[in-house]
Amino acid sequence: MKAPELPIRVALLGAGIFARNAHLPTLVAHPSVFKLQAIYSRSEASASKVAELVPNDYLHGAPKVYFDQGENVDGERTLDALLSREDVDAVVICLPSATQIKVIQMALKHGKHVLSEKPVATGVQEGLQLVKDYENVLKTRDGGHLIWQVAENWRCEPAVIWASQLFSTLGNGRVRTFALTCYLETKKDNQYVKTGWRTGDGATLPGGFLMDGGVHWIAVLRAVVASAGWRVDRACAFGGLWLDYCAPMDFISGILRLRQGDGSQSETLPSGTVNMCFAASGKPFEISLTVVCESGTLYFQVKPDPIDGTRKYFVWWVAEGGEKVVEKTFGFNGIEEEFRTFAKAILRVPELPNVRNNEYGQGDLSPREALMDVTVIEALLDSAGVDGKPMDVPNMLVL
Amino acid sequence: MKAPELPIRVALLGAGIFARNAHLPTLVAHPSVFKLQAIYSRSEASASKVAELVPNDYLHGAPKVYFDQGENVDGERTLDALLSREDVDAVVICLPSATQIKVIQMALKHGKHVLSEKPVATGVQEGLQLVKDYENVLKTRDGGHLIWQVAENWRCEPAVIWASQLFSTLGNGRVRTFALTCYLETKKDNQYVKTGWRTGDGATLPGGFLMDGGVHWIAVLRAVVASAGWRVDRACAFGGLWLDYCAPMDFISGILRLRQGDGSQSETLPSGTVNMCFAASGKPFEISLTVVCESGTLYFQVKPDPIDGTRKYFVWWVAEGGEKVVEKTFGFNGIEEEFRTFAKAILRVPELPNVRNNEYGQGDLSPREALMDVTVIEALLDSAGVDGKPMDVPNMLVL
Incomplete structure (x- = not known):
């Protein structure tokens, strides 16, 4: 797997408070680094509500909306369909902790880079199992370049x-x-x-x-x-x-x-x-x-x-x-810094081009x-x- | 045992930092409440050193010095002799914790009211034994009026x-x-x-x-x-x-x-x-x-x-x-307040005469x-x- 090029093509999975107030604004504020391709939530209504927050003049246009509920779910608009898209490099996951771990696993299995919200898991045993799966299997299959980071913004x-x-x-x-x-x-x-x-x-x-x-x-x-x-x-x-x-x-x-x-x-x-x-x-x-x-x-x-x-x-x-x-x-700069850290890891570069340098170094977002x-x-x-x-x-x- | 009259006739037992810097100055500053009769330390030198801190114009004159060390110990100047004096109503004890507990017991047995420094004992078991001795025997023998308080100035x-x-x-x-x-x-x-x-x-x-x-x-x-x-x-x-x-x-x-x-x-x-x-x-x-x-x-x-x-x-x-x-x-007023509390307990009065009133109430100095x-x-x-x-x-x- 070769490193993606700029901008990184991203899907946002989740429509909660933090997805709306932190993740979406950060993604759309940096169109040279991220291209927001898709937004997923369990319900069409909540996914659409987040999509509406994308500015009309967003450089990359309106993201496509995905969801898993509703009577008329289009097979092309499920989470699985989203994760199967070849023009999505990475996903940002912001779902309830108990739901999130399965989605992280799905995304990694689809070869998507993942930035998932904290806590990494609802408990140590569950978390350790996923971390080991990631390190031993998922991460290595593409030459060790599949990135999973946990969005602990305070560490950044x-x-x-x-x-x-x-x-x-x-x-x-x-x-x-x-x-x-x-x-x-x-x-x-x-x-x-x-x-x-x-x-x-x-x-x-x-x-x-x-x-x-x-x-x-x-x-x-x-x-x-x-x-x-x-x-x-x-x-x-x-x-x-x-x-x-x-x-x-x-x-x-x-x-x-x-x-x-x-x-x-x-x-x-x-x-x-x-x-x-x-x-x-x-x-x-x-x-x-x-x-x-x-x-x-x-x-x-x-x-x-x-x-x-x-x-x-x-x-x-x-x-x-x-x-x-x-x-x-x-x-408070942790959210922006964690997205920068995620992007650098995906691109395998020490610094992002055309973005101000951060004199303080970066946090460790490893799972x-x-x-x-x-x-x-x-x-x-x-x-x-x-x-x-x-x-x-x-x-x-x-x- | 009837309540002593003012001024309460006091001996200071101890010559350490707190005896010199806190107890002695507080005692001599209130000659209408306390009459400092005697000062005891293990050595004559240290007892005399404290006695020298008593101002020359102290209303009640120079206190007598007592001690238990030295080659020429006068039988009339030992701790036991001091505690046998009938013109001493109360003692203020400020000795190393491990030494203090025996002196507290001695003083109480001699019928002297005691204000002793914290900690009350070096350990719970030792302390509880003395407290029980005091409550069950020592305190009660004179109609329950023998006072033992512990000088926890912060509580005051x-x-x-x-x-x-x-x-x-x-x-x-x-x-x-x-x-x-x-x-x-x-x-x-x-x-x-x-x-x-x-x-x-x-x-x-x-x-x-x-x-x-x-x-x-x-x-x-x-x-x-x-x-x-x-x-x-x-x-x-x-x-x-x-x-x-x-x-x-x-x-x-x-x-x-x-x-x-x-x-x-x-x-x-x-x-x-x-x-x-x-x-x-x-x-x-x-x-x-x-x-x-x-x-x-x-x-x-x-x-x-x-x-x-x-x-x-x-x-x-x-x-x-x-x-x-x-x-x-x-x-910081705790030292003065603890001496006031001690004096009131001895005199069995709610307030001391001719002393400013304290609007905040008093601390509980019980052992x-x-x-x-x-x-x-x-x-x-x-x-x-x-x-x-x-x-x-x-x-x-x-x-």
């Missing part, structure tokens, strides 16, 4: 990458302890509550928001500490549910212990706390990671900018003695990294289910 | 009492989760490191700084949540040692679960995180407690005042939606409360010693 955020760099340079990677706190005030009319599959009576995602949102913030923690070889080794947690519509669980208080991924280690193992609560009255949205190192402390915070009120990333380093040394503020995020959340959830019993966290990067 | 801080009041009023006591973080950057020449008994090779205090300092901050957490009947029920932790001179352990990452003290409870039990690190490079001194409630979030922070650089308490409440509702800043703080720390340390295995936290208030 320049703010996160810069935080990792501060940790491994100013901090020498010598973490002593850390505290990750993630507070959200979730209203009953929250758009993600209303999806139905994430939380509540009809939820199909184990862990609900703690999995759906939690993988993002565990990805941040992991991206930072992994830059110096640390992996999560053991977890304990308590947790529970305050808001019925956030079932099965909307808060978790956990501890994580770190270990060097290669088995080398000092006698003392760093550990820290993880506090996630989606029932955080008084805290509309606040993510904070503090990493205390031998030589100072790294701060990473997401909160409204005090000046313009928009959500921003604040990253800074405080040296021994308490002096703030460096500080940067970042906007194994995404699976590791799920593994940590699953360990916390499992521990919370048995009153805090410690859970060993398997190293999904090598299993 | 107006800032802590006001935080408790915010929690039980604006928060209705409905805690969902909490995060307690305590970071200190401990240098090798730290005055408490140099005491030798707290940490390092010669330490006699299990848990070192995590016990010595940790009881303060667990006292804050407990004072706040106990105002609505919550007690700590279960604990898990990881921990270790980064700085040899802070041995045996200088950081701990823990989780605590709460339960209603009377056994009543909702299906969901609140839980939160506790992160204490005395090897926190870049964080000279920073204590923060966040209590997320059903109706908003309580913040309690100790940090340098941005204006004058002095250490202050900042307490505020943020209502649902994120609006800051009330906010107060407090100085059982102090023992409960030790119990929580011990559970965290025990769990950290066995890789995070959960520890049930016994209810020391009723055992």
Whole structure:
């Protein structure tokens, strides 16, 4: 299989909030890189609704709509028909987690490059099986060039990458302890509550928001500490549910212990706390990671900018003695960066032509990294289910 | 035993940092309440050094010096001789934790009221035995009026009492989760490191700084949540040692679960995180407690005042939606308040005459409360010693 040429011919599979608000706008904003060929959803109505969001003056014209429901399904407009198109190089998948894994597998079997939404799977075992299938069979059959990446946009955020760099340079990677706190005030009319599959009576995602949102913030923690070889080794947690519509669980208080991924280690193992609560009255949205190192402390915070009120990333380093040394503020660029990363992998190029360079480097969107995020959340959830019993966290990067 | 009259005739037992910098100045600053009669230390030199700190114009004259070491110990100047004096009503004890418990017992047996430093004991079993001895025998023999209080000054801080009041009023006591973080950057020449008994090779205090300092901050957490009947029920932790001179352990990452003290409870039990690190490079001194409630979030922070650089308490409440509702800043008043509380208990009066009124109420200095703080720390340390295995936290208030 030779590398596709620009623009990469893409289909968008999914018509949910993120497909409409993040994926579609990003795809159509870069017509020199992506050519949006098709949009699929289970129902014609929802697929068409997304297609309507494509601007009338879109360089590549209107994408064709595919779907699997309705009385008059045209055999040429099913998902299978879409995946059989030779003029589609890649698919961007944004479906409910429980549905998504089968679609990922289908797309890979059709030889399409895949960018799929996080969490990579609804559980570790399911995810590991697909990752192994991909690595052992699907990926290799065309010379090892079939790309599957998981759209963990937080791992692509320049703010996160810069935080990792501060940790491994100013901090020498010598973490002593850390505290990750993630507070959200979730209203009953929250758009993600209303999806139905994430939380509540009809939820199909184990862990609900703690999995759906939690993988993002565990990805941040992991991206930072992994830059110096640390992996999560053991977890304990308590947790529970305050808001019925956030079932099965909307808060978790956990501890994580770190270990060097290669088995080398000092006698003392760093550990820290993880506090996630989606029932955080008084805290509309606040993510904070503090990493205390031998030589100072790294701060990473997401909160409204005090000046313009928009959500921003604040990253800074405080040296021994308490002096703030460096500080940067970042906007949200992770979605664009993850699409850029996906495109570069498909094209097998270090940089895209005619696109601004990104000085911060790129995030690792491999399915194994995404699976590791799920593994940590699953360990916390499992521990919370048995009153805090410690859970060993398997190293999904090598299993 | 009838209540002593003003001024209460007091002996100070101990010549360490806190005796010199906190207890002695507080005693001599209130000559209408306390008459400092005597100062005891193991060596004559250290006892005399403290006595020299008493101002020349002290209303009650120079206190007599007592000690138990030296070749020419006068039988009339031993600790036993001091405790036999009929003109001493009360003792303030500020000795190394491992030494202190025997002195507390001696003083109580001599019928002296006791204010002893925290931690109440070096371990739960030792502490519980003394508490029971006190309650069952010592306290009752003079009509139940012999006072023993533990000088947990943080529980007396107006800032802590006001935080408790915010929690039980604006928060209705409905805690969902909490995060307690305590970071200190401990240098090798730290005055408490140099005491030798707290940490390092010669330490006699299990848990070192995590016990010595940790009881303060667990006292804050407990004072706040106990105002609505919550007690700590279960604990898990990881921990270790980064700085040899802070041995045996200088950081701990823990989780605590709460339960209603009377056994009543909702299906969901609140839980939160506790992160204490005395090897926190870049964080000279920073204590923060966040209590997320059903109706908003309580913040309690100790940090340098941005204006004058002095250490202050900042307490505020943020209502649902994120609006800051009330906010107060407090100085450190806990030492003075704990002495006031001790004096009122001895005199059996609701307020002291000729002293300013305290609008915030008083902290509970009972040995059982102090023992409960030790119990929580011990559970965290025990769990950290066995890789995070959960520890049930016994209810020391009723055992």
